[in-house]
Amino acid sequence: MNHAQLTALGRALRVLGEHGEALSADTPDARLHEVRADLKRALELLDETVTTEVPRTRCPEHPTGPVDESAPDLCLLCETRRRAARRAEYAGPAPQYRSPDPAPSRYGVRGDRPQPQQRWLPEAWNGQAWQLCGTPRRDRREAELYLAAQRRGPRPATAYRLVHEFTDYEVLRVWGTPVRTDIEPMGGL
Numbered sequence: 001m002n003h004a005q006l007t008a009l010g011r012a013l014r015v016l017g018e019h020g021e022a023l024s025a026d027t028p029d030a031r032l033h034e035v036r037a038d039l040k041r042a043l044e045l046l047d048e049t050v051t052t053e054v055p056r057t058r059c060p061e062h063p064t065g066p067v068d069e070s071a072p073d074l075c076l077l078c079e080t081r082r083r084a085a086r087r088a089e090y091a092g093p094a095p096q097y098r099s100p101d102p103a104p105s106r107y108g109v110r111g112d113r114p115q116p117q118q119r120w121l122p123e124a125w126n127g128q129a130w131q132l133c134g135t136p137r138r139d140r141r142e143a144e145l146y147l148a149a150q151r152r153g154p155r156p157a158t159a160y161r162l163v164h165e166f167t168d169y170e171v172l173r174v175w176g177t178p179v180r181t182d183i184e185p186m187g188g189l
Contacts, residue, residue: 127181
């Protein structure tokens with residue numbers, strides 16, 4: 001969406017908002033026809049600006065990918081990766097097969113299955129929600145050492161947690177008790 005399209009669409013939506021505020025039980029039909037024309041104009045602008053197809057999955061990585069109804073995000077590609085990771089936990093890594101006469105490549109050889117990415121995310125409780133408090137780490141021990149240093153720091157948060165990101169998110173460990181605090185003094189009176 002370019003700037004001109006964005007400006008025109010914003011203007012059309014603001015006009016519609018003004019129409020909505022002015023509607024009442026005794027609004028004349030001429031005014032309703034004007035609202036209808038403005039609504040059509042806004043829809044035409046929206047049709048011009050939308051260039052991609054409708055997402056079929058809830059996956060941010062593959063919004064138009066193949067659908068798997070049993071997956072939580074409806075993404076077949078991510079669900080296949082998650083299943084392979086779960087299978088590898090129980091059965092060990094997949095066997096590596098080699099052809100009898102490998103042809104050398106200047107780009108190297110890739111494994112049969114790429115390893116899914118996994119990270120450990122250190123998060124701190126800010127009184128309202130969990131927020132990332134450091135760089136995501138590839139090593140769990142390093143992430144735990146980072147959180148230990150944060151807890152010993154000059155201004156520690158009330159609670160910390162370590163979240164394991166492996167195509168899904170899983171909370172591994174929580175330090176402290178997150179207590180929701182009101183941001184308004186005197187309880188918002």
